Amino acid sequence: MSRPTDWIPSLWLDTFDELLYDDNELDYGDEWTLNFNYRQTDTVTHDERKRGWKVYSHCAYGNFQCATCRKTWPSARVVVLFRYRLRKGRGTVLMRPFGQTCRRCQEDEFDLPGFTKKEVEHALLRLFSKIKKNCYHEEEEDHSSTCSTKVRTKPHEKTLCEACVLGICCTDDE
Ligand SMILES: [Zn+2]
């Protein structure tokens, strides 16, 4: 059992670069960078909208480990929120992963999710397809399923989910 439960920003950064520079996703001559913002929400103010910011909320499959009791659990509803814009040849993506808290310990702190490489790729490809549509006016590619990995997980517990607490979790019908 080696499902990754640690939040590893470099996995996202590396995969982002691989998709852009090895696979030539977003090959439009602009430079795109990925950064993290652990405080952002899905709210885009009028001003931000004017400056070109858009959001994409992705529902991913991830794994968690409690920092206190070491219990691990999977979840098919891990929200990964991206904020992005293209301006003057520079593309910026800000990402925030949403945590969950351990059922047993019920602490105030949320543990951040771990993801497989495949899941990271899937999330970023979905993001790129939004970027292609919204920044480059291309037709959106059809990826019908939102959650890539079909796995049975326990019912989603809203009180233990940071995105639910903030009212921005993925909905059941997505
Ligand atoms: Zn715990």
Ligand SMILES: [Zn+2]
């Ligand atoms: Zn939730």
